[in-house]
Amino acid sequence: MSAFVHALVADRADRDDVLQDVAVAVVEAYGSYDPSRPFLPWALGIARHAAADSLRRRRRQPLSLAPEATEAFASAVAEVADAERARLVHLNGCMQELDGRAREACELRYRAGLRPARVAEALGIQPNTASKVLQRVREQLRECIERRMRAEARA
Amino acid sequence: MTRSFDELIHAVIDGEATDAERAEVSRQVAADPAQARAFARLALMYVGKRGSTASPSIPWSRHAPTSPRRSRTGSGCRVPSARMSQTTPVRSHASTRPSGSGAAPTSSWNVPPTESVTKGAGGTALAAAAKA
Numbered sequence A: 001m002s003a004f005v006h007a008l009v010a011d012r013a014d015r016d017d018v019l020q021d022v023a024v025a026v027v028e029a030y031g032s033y034d035p036s037r038p039f040l041p042w043a044l045g046i047a048r049h050a051a052a053d054s055l056r057r058r059r060r061q062p063l064s065l066a067p068e069a070t071e072a073f074a075s076a077v078a079e080v081a082d083a084e085r086a087r088l089v090h091l092n093g094c095m096q097e098l099d100g101r102a103r104e105a106c107e108l109r110y111r112a113g114l115r116p117a118r119v120a121e122a123l124g125i126q127p128n129t130a131s132k133v134l135q136r137v138r139e140q141l142r143e144c145i146e147r148r149m150r151a152e153a154r155a
Numbered sequence B: 001m002t003r004s005f006d007e008l009i010h011a012v013i014d015g016e017a018t019d020a021e022r023a024e025v026s027r028q029v030a031a032d033p034a035q036a037r038a039f040a041r042l043a044l045m046y047v048g049k050r051g052s053t054a055s056p057s058i059p060w061s062r063h064a065p066t067s068p069r070r071s072r073t074g075s076g077c078r079v080p081s082a083r084m085s086q087t088t089p090v091r092s093h094a095s096t097r098p099s100g101s102g103a104a105p106t107s108s109w110n111v112p113p114t115e116s117v118t119k120g121a122g123g124t125a126l127a128a129a130a131k132a
Helices: A001-006 A012-032 A039-057 A067-097 A100-113 A114-125 A127-154 B005-012 B020-032 B033-050 B120-131
Strands: none
Touching: A001 A012, A001 A067, A001 B005, A001 B033, A012 A039, A012 B033, A039 A067, A039 B033, A067 A100, A067 A127, A067 B020, A067 B033, A100 A114, A100 A127, A127 B005, B005 B020, B005 B033, B020 B033
């Protein structure tokens, strides 16, 4: 849920406030939840409206995606969440496999949460170079996770 | 410079996309379920990994019994589901928190990252970044 909200709220300073509002909205709406239906799609449906309302009320920039895309994103999150949970199990190990500048860039970007420009600054490299390093990191992580998933399936 | 769709997704998630880039991602996500899934995967993997600076105090997990919650022990393992409805902050010990994370105690499922921060070549830059 937090990933869903964070992906849709551009200004990171607003993300936690919006997430808080979404949490309240989901809890308040819980009486209308039908337990025979999957929880996540229902909650995400509440969340996308609550997040948009929250930003509007705070007079902030609207959600990063247009309404139709937000709906498609919510459906996709509900669809892939379980599989991604399994993939996330391997993420830490794969991050440990990175070495040198790739690992440092990854730590700065995804653990410290620095934006690419700040990663470049911290590493003393050009922003374009940092973007390429991060792109390569993502590819390496994806390949590593796929490899581990395949190995796990064989075991 | 033209960005790949993967880069565009990251730019949107990072809040760094231009209006035109957001519109392009919106168009593709709305039109193509495969692109919507790609967006969802990256959001779950990278946004979820990053965590939040101030997690909500409302116990989401009470209403989402199948959702994961990472422990704060630094091992990255999951805690038993029986603990997921816990509403009081998980005990935090300085010895189990990474020195550079700035992690604060939280009762939410969305706990800040707990893994150790790499030292060595990147230690200085990361430490400086963490203070910023």
